[in-house]
Amino acid sequence: MAVFVSSRLHSYVCCLLFIIISQASAQPGFLDYFCLSDEGSFTANSTYHTNLNTLLSNLTSNTQIDYGFYNRSYGENSDKVYGIGLCRGDVKADECRSCINNSTVLLTQLCPNQKEAIGWYDKCMLRYSNRSIFGLMETSPLFYTLELVNATNVDRFNQVLDNLVENLTGIAAASGDSRRKYAAGNATATNLETTIYGVVQCSPDLFEQDCNRCLVDAFSRIASSGKISGRVATPSCNIRYENFRFYDEPSTTADAPAPSL
Structure with missing residues (x-):
């Protein structure tokens, strides 16, 4: 974010921005x-x-x-x-x-x-x-984060994650209504040392196909990374996955079948 100010106000503005950004960083969540x-x-x-x-x-x-x-x-x-x-x-x-x-x-x-x-x-x-x-599907601006730690079995982890997100995307887009387009669930597989917990959500004013497109596009930003956790958020949808359960009892759950290797 660029800020252009006169030299007279520079110190004051920088100090004010520092205070506001520091307050933001201190906000829980x-x-x-x-x-x-x-x-x-x-x-x-x-x-x-x-x-x-x-x-x-x-x-x-x-x-x-x-x-x-x-x-x-x-x-x-x-x-x-x-x-x-x-x-x-x-x-x-x-x-x-x-x-x-x-x-x-x-x-x-x-x-x-x-x-x-x-x-x-x-x-x-x-x-x-x-x-x-x-009712507009918008995928920018966006932010995403990925955990620095890799999964032990990256290929297996990526396959199970892909399957889980695909399942949840279908549920949120097709089964959601004008009040909520949300799905949460978990998946694991043989030789995968951790369970993956995931949440996907669209703004409920989107049509089914727009919700689906938004989630597919959003997931492409973090897919195949092999990281044990990640999240991406856009104006119209968001996705998060972790190796621990981070949500309360979900409205809709889905246990994704393990992929075949």
Whole structure:
């Protein structure tokens, strides 16, 4: 992220950025964020700024929603703001709302005047924009991480992981509905020393084929690495796998059959 300032303000701005980024790093479960400049910026106390604050303060106000997906819009014409909050499918309603509300505070600090921004926590995602983002399959911006440790049997591990993610992708895309497109499960195989636990999820406003395409594209970023854990997140979908169980009782489970060698 490039910041251009006059020399007079340079020290102050650098100090302020350091404080904000340090606060972000200290947030439990905070993963990554992007301030997107393509859609422009706004000035403090402008109509757009007021609309954004109004939208974010009311994003999770509907307590009847217990499935972790919030989407709202507020304002009119060029000052209209669209927002989406999405929690991992196993996260309880109160914890979900708390995660999204924390995200609204942090993301607006990290992106103080961009009209479009996105941020990911371990258990939720928040994004907002001045363009309609509902029902769009978008695979960028994205972030991904991979564990430095390799699996003991890389080829076997990759095959079992591929099979698991393929199974879960089919379940999330085909069996999900407009409230939740999520699947979690585990897989193991003979001569594989560890069980692989995985979660895949799409924004539930996607069509089945878009959900499937998003997950396939996302997984291609981390597939065949042979690493014992990894994750990738985009605006429209996310995938995570570990060698330990990291999710609560899933809404949908799938035990993938072991591949033949």
